Amino acid sequence: MLGYVRIDSQELRLREYECYRALYCGLCKSMGKCTGQCSRMTLSYDFVFLAAVRIALSKETLTVKKKRCPLHWIRKRKAVMNSPTLAYCADASALLSYQKLLDDCKDESGLKKLRALLARPFLVSAYRKAKKRHPELDAQIAEQLSALSAFEAEPNDSIELPASYFGALMRAVFAEGLEGTDARLAGNIGDAVGRWIYLLDAANDLEEDCKKGRFNPYAAQFGNSLEQSEKELVQHALVAHLSDAEKAFLLIDPPAHPEIQEILANILYLGLPKAAQSALFPTCKKKRRTKQTDSER
Numbered sequence: 001m002l003g004y005v006r007i008d009s010q011e012l013r014l015r016e017y018e019c020y021r022a023l024y025c026g027l028c029k030s031m032g033k034c035t036g037q038c039s040r041m042t043l044s045y046d047f048v049f050l051a052a053v054r055i056a057l058s059k060e061t062l063t064v065k066k067k068r069c070p071l072h073w074i075r076k077r078k079a080v081m082n083s084p085t086l087a088y089c090a091d092a093s094a095l096l097s098y099q100k101l102l103d104d105c106k107d108e109s110g111l112k113k114l115r116a117l118l119a120r121p122f123l124v125s126a127y128r129k130a131k132k133r134h135p136e137l138d139a140q141i142a143e144q145l146s147a148l149s150a151f152e153a154e155p156n157d158s159i160e161l162p163a164s165y166f167g168a169l170m171r172a173v174f175a176e177g178l179e180g181t182d183a184r185l186a187g188n189i190g191d192a193v194g195r196w197i198y199l200l201d202a203a204n205d206l207e208e209d210c211k212k213g214r215f216n217p218y219a220a221q222f223g224n225s226l227e228q229s230e231k232e233l234v235q236h237a238l239v240a241h242l243s244d245a246e247k248a249f250l251l252i253d254p255p256a257h258p259e260i261q262e263i264l265a266n267i268l269y270l271g272l273p274k275a276a277q278s279a280l281f282p283t284c285k286k287k288r289r290t291k292q293t294d295s296e297r
Helices: 014-034 037-042 045-058 084-107 110-133 135-153 160-175 180-212 228-250 258-280 282-296
Strands: 063-069 072-081
Touching: 014 037, 014 045, 014 063, 014 072, 014 084, 014 110, 014 258, 037 084, 037 110, 045 084, 045 160, 045 180, 045 258, 084 110, 084 135, 084 160, 110 135, 135 160, 160 180, 180 228, 180 258, 228 258, 258 282
Parallel strands: none
Antiparallel strands: 063 072
């Protein structure tokens, strides 16, 4: 379900893109340090977004150093080091990834279930370490995933209700350990983006879910596929949720690093809409590429 939260790299300036990459590399190293080397297999750009939100709220001063990476060993890369925010994001990633694996082991079948069963032993240690530090967050993640599974077992025609469970899950992840206004703003962003992720993923997987007999919130209203007009309705709902996230973002005071604010703006205003456009209207993207290729010739 995760994997839709990305930047629009073409619209970032060099120093902002380098900051984003430094967060990504720093998160990878934090995962290895905090939750074990195997947990780095679950590295996701979604948690870079989480890190940027919490860094913006906490006004954390970032320490950036050049480090070598086993995958990019020729050249050293910039990475944010010794960041408490990235350490938390490593734990949050371990908790969410493991709970999602448990959910897949229970609800999925075939290759997807086999993949989850094979991956589970490698993440048990990471999960236990993260749970020890954040037992309440683990309980909240499990509670919302359980509520979502119960809804999928006995669904109704609601589309927003299952999205609200994933929104509540992401609210907990974004707001964990924060207080007052910071917790409210982080939670609002997490809730809105969580709902956005759930609805986009459901729309993207509708045909496959119907073919394999899996639950999908759009199936009751739209059948096994989305027509152009129905995709536009989905897009309007996604825009509404993004608007809620943007309202909370605008209330965050300027962070210690201006690049963080630009990264967040890029993701919310450009990256997420672009991801939705690509998922909902892939043929439009192909047509644009074809036109560009023809013009180049």
